[in-house]
Amino acid sequence: MKSVIGETLCRFDGAFKQLVTNLLGDDAEAWGGEFEKFLRREPCWIPVAVDPQRPPFPVWKTVRTQVRGSGEELVAELLAQGFLVYGRARHALATLSFDRPMSAECVLAFPAELGITKEYTNGKTVHEAAAAHGLKPVPAEVVPFLRLQYPEQPTLNAGTASYVYVGMSPIKIYRRPRSVILVLNHQRGQPSLGACFLGELNSIRSKTPWVFAR
Numbered sequence: 001m002k003s004v005i006g007e008t009l010c011r012f013d014g015a016f017k018q019l020v021t022n023l024l025g026d027d028a029e030a031w032g033g034e035f036e037k038f039l040r041r042e043p044c045w046i047p048v049a050v051d052p053q054r055p056p057f058p059v060w061k062t063v064r065t066q067v068r069g070s071g072e073e074l075v076a077e078l079l080a081q082g083f084l085v086y087g088r089a090r091h092a093l094a095t096l097s098f099d100r101p102m103s104a105e106c107v108l109a110f111p112a113e114l115g116i117t118k119e120y121t122n123g124k125t126v127h128e129a130a131a132a133h134g135l136k137p138v139p140a141e142v143v144p145f146l147r148l149q150y151p152e153q154p155t156l157n158a159g160t161a162s163y164v165y166v167g168m169s170p171i172k173i174y175r176r177p178r179s180v181i182l183v184l185n186h187q188r189g190q191p192s193l194g195a196c197f198l199g200e201l202n203s204i205r206s207k208t209p210w211v212f213a214r
Contacts, residue, residue, distance in 0.1 A: 028170065028179060033124060057133065059214060060108040065145045068098035074144045083147060084192035088180055091173040092195050096141055104142045105214040107135060108164070111206040123165070123181070123201030126210055130167055135212035137168045143182045146211070147193045153186040162186045167212040170198055184211070 022031040037044040068074050071093030075085050085093075111121050114129035127137075138146075143166050155162055163183055170179035173195075180195040 024177070057107040057109055057113075057135065057212075057214065059105045060211070061106045061146060061149055062103065063106055063142050063146045063149055064103040065098065065101050065141055067101060070094070071096050071098070071144075074098065078144060078147060078193060081148060082151070082190070084185075084190050086185075086192060086194040088173060088195035088197075089182060089193045092140070092171040092180055092182060093144060095171055095173065098141055102139060102141060104138060106138060106142070106146060107212050107214055108209050109133075109135070109212060110209050116206055119206055120203050121206050122203060123198065126165075127167060130210070130212045135167070135214065138166050138211055138213045140168050140171055140182070142213075143168065144193065147184060147191070150184065151191055153184060153191050155186050155189065163208050165196075165201075165204075165208060165210045167210050171195075 019031075019035070022028070023035070025031070034044040068077075071090075074093055075090055078085050109130065111126055111129070114126065114133060116125060116129055130136075146166075153162060153164070163185055166182045166184065168181050170181055172179050179198045181198070181201070183194045183196055185192040185194045
């Protein structure tokens, strides 16, 4: 029995290590979801079919980034221009490199426009629906520049904070890593940049818009 177990472990040692690496990597959410499907013996890693008959979403903001020395430099720039930057977002920006310019055509979409009809949804469902419309994650490096380019974000009725979730690959922060995505906020008369843990996306209102890239 021991030899059989030993042979099996040796045979799949590389695969186990690669699986753990992927489950702890930048695409942990995608790998975790597909691995759960595999354990349930469901089809996994099926390419998303994009319906060519669906009209493309119009470009909301075209964002062009600029070279910056660090995420801390961008935080200082956001603060100087009147934006509030919350702690999680500061940690997230500190992990990024802004050593080359890039651009992205950003799309603003409500879950209902992506075909989601329930009152509440979750981040994974929104990402899958966006992919079915040919939309892609926003590069994380683009988000702070999008925040700078969107100071006019409105506050909801009676001063209620408004939120725009950013469809992006999660960023790991803290020594005991936890994954976050960035959020554009507007609260108490001040636009801001925040971040939410992936677990906070398990049940979210479908009335909250998302940003993706074309």
